[in-house]
Amino acid sequence: MTTRGDNLIVEPVARLIEELGKLPGIGPKTASRLTFFLLRAEDDQARALAEAIRAMKEQVTLCVRCFNITVGELCPICTSTSRDPSKICVVEEPLDVLAIERTGAYRGLYHVLHGHIAPLEGIYREDLKIDQLLARVRGEPVDEVILATNPNTEGEATAFLLLKDLAPLGVRVTRPARGLPTGGDLEWADPDTLGSALEGRREL
Amino acid sequence: MTTRGDNLIVEPVARLIEELGKLPGIGPKTASRLTFFLLRAEDDQARALAEAIRAMKEQVTLCVRCFNITVGELCPICTSTSRDPSKICVVEEPLDVLAIERTGAYRGLYHVLHGHIAPLEGIYREDLKIDQLLARVRGEPVDEVILATNPNTEGEATAFLLLKDLAPLGVRVTRPARGLPTGGDLEWADPDTLGSALEGRREL
Numbered sequence: 001m002t003t004r005g006d007n008l009i010v011e012p013v014a015r016l017i018e019e020l021g022k023l024p025g026i027g028p029k030t031a032s033r034l035t036f037f038l039l040r041a042e043d044d045q046a047r048a049l050a051e052a053i054r055a056m057k058e059q060v061t062l063c064v065r066c067f068n069i070t071v072g073e074l075c076p077i078c079t080s081t082s083r084d085p086s087k088i089c090v091v092e093e094p095l096d097v098l099a100i101e102r103t104g105a106y107r108g109l110y111h112v113l114h115g116h117i118a119p120l121e122g123i124y125r126e127d128l129k130i131d132q133l134l135a136r137v138r139g140e141p142v143d144e145v146i147l148a149t150n151p152n153t154e155g156e157a158t159a160f161l162l163l164k165d166l167a168p169l170g171v172r173v174t175r176p177a178r179g180l181p182t183g184g185d186l187e188w189a190d191p192d193t194l195g196s197a198l199e200g201r202r203e204l
Numbered sequence: 205m206t207t208r209g210d211n212l213i214v215e216p217v218a219r220l221i222e223e224l225g226k227l228p229g230i231g232p233k234t235a236s237r238l239t240f241f242l243l244r245a246e247d248d249q250a251r252a253l254a255e256a257i258r259a260m261k262e263q264v265t266l267c268v269r270c271f272n273i274t275v276g277e278l279c280p281i282c283t284s285t286s287r288d289p290s291k292i293c294v295v296e297e298p299l300d301v302l303a304i305e306r307t308g309a310y311r312g313l314y315h316v317l318h319g320h321i322a323p324l325e326g327i328y329r330e331d332l333k334i335d336q337l338l339a340r341v342r343g344e345p346v347d348e349v350i351l352a353t354n355p356n357t358e359g360e361a362t363a364f365l366l367l368k369d370l371a372p373l374g375v376r377v378t379r380p381a382r383g384l385p386t387g388g389d390l391e392w393a394d395p396d397t398l399g400s401a402l403e404g405r406r407e408l
Contacts, residue, residue, distance in 0.1 A: 008305055010275045012263045016256040022249065024241050030229065035260070036299050037228050039273065043261055045226065050257040052220040053242060057250045059216045060243060069243060071214050095240055101212055 013039065065136070067112040067129045069094045077101075077110060084108045089146040090133060090162065092116050092155065096148065108146075111136065116154040117161055128158070130165065137169050144172040151178060217243065269340070271316040271333045273298045281305075281314060288312045293350040294337060294366065296320050296359065300352065312350075315340065320358040321365055332362070334369065341373050348376040355382060 009017070013035055021031035038046045062068070063075035066088075070076070077083060077097070087108025091097055097110050113128040137145060147162055149155035159175060166173050178196035180189055189197070213221070217239055224235035242250045266272070267279035270292075274280065281287060281301070291312025295301055301314050317332040341349060351366055353359035363379060370377050382400035384393055393401070 008280050008302065010264060010273060010280075012256070012260040012275065013273060016260045019249075019253040019256040022253075023238055025234065025237070032299070033229070034227055036297070038257060039260065039264060039298075045223075046257050046261045049223040049226075050254040052216070052223040053250055053254040053257075056216040056220045056239070056243065057247055060214060069214060069217060071216065076212050076214075093240070094243075095236070098212065 062112075062114075066110045067114060067132065068097050068110055082107070086141055086143045087146065088133070088136065088140075088142055088144075089148050091148050092150055092158070100148065106146075108144075113149070113158065116149060116158040118154050125161065130162065133162070134165055134169070137166065137171050142171055144174060147173060147175045151176075266316075266318075270314045271318060271336065272301050272314055286311070290345055290347045291350065292337070292340065292344075292346055292348075293352050295352050296354055296362070304352065312348075317353070317362065320353060320362040322358050329365065334366065337366070338369055338373070341370065341375055346375055348378060351377060351379045355380075 016035045016038070017028070017031045020026055020034050021028055023031075026034070038049070059071050060069050061071065063070045063078055064073050065078045066075060068075040068077060084107050087106075088111050089100060089106060089108055090111045090113060091100070092113050092115060094112055097112065100106050100110075111129065111133045113130065113133070115123050115128050117123060117125060117128070133145075136142065145162075145166055147159040149158045149162075163173055177200055178193065179200055180186065180193065180197045186194070220239045220242070221232070221235045224230055224238050225232055230238070242253070263275050264273050265275065267274045267282055268277050269282045270279060272279040272281060288311050291310075292315050293304060293310060293312055294315045294317060295304070296317050296319060298316055301316065304310050304314075315333065315337045317334065317337070319327050319332050321327060321329060321332070337349075340346065349366075349370055351363040353362045353366075367377050381404055382397070383404055384390065384397060384401045390398070
């Protein structure tokens, strides 16, 4: 999109607007608002942001065991002595680890796949950390693998594929319950969620 | 806001989330979404963003004449030979220059105040480029000053103050018309806008 006047935006400003516009959910208007904010901001603030981006890319790596993000070799969860090594919770992304940790309901280990199977997007089995998961199940004292991939089509397909791979290894494979969200309204639940909730009903 | 699990966010990631969260309109959720996007992004993309921030802060300065943003001494508008130097359009921010340039309706010069009078926010006359404007009106062949500060309380107050300063200099002082926005709906116009539109009605 080039409109009259855009040639007046000096190159370093145009470049920052362009780079910010590549971020997800940041359109051209937001990108220029942020750019002009940074232009007015203290040098220190802008430098701290640039430095934080650089430092994160340089220092943050993936845990060699569970592929969660970390600095150094192993992540804080893998090095913790208070976690139960007999359980591995498989998630799609590092943010999912944080979501589960915030519940306080899980004390086992994790394994981050870094995506889900999506052949149409060009994401295949070998793009995910699946072989590494199978190696862990074979080599570590695991008795349960919780497949906490997202409750959507791709997540279900990924979980189904993992189930096939894990079945011969003699490990218990589970999946978090589907049902009505807490605080939700039965009237507004989609048919699939309500169906899952009825199917998974429990004795009181 | 600290919740369970947040201590698992490694320092460089937490720092970037914090720095991004200082940007206007970027809350903690968006900041972590952007951080995890950058974590997955190619090193080149993240480096380009960090570098664009640094370069902009280092290279971009204010035009010594009109205080629009530029690289070097004078801005592209002040150096252009095709602009009419007898008109100065006074705006609050550099983004306002772009907005006016996009209309294609103005071929004069600009003067950027870098704010508006707002004593309650601690922004006084001397914080704006007002004396520099008066010096230009005295020294340059100006016959019209267009006060294009924002059509809100602060912008009006700033325009009123400028009018008092400019009056003794014998220059024509104008303000863009107030009225109904193009494409707007009369039914939804606020009383003030509709009042201005009626007051400023023109013979057809």
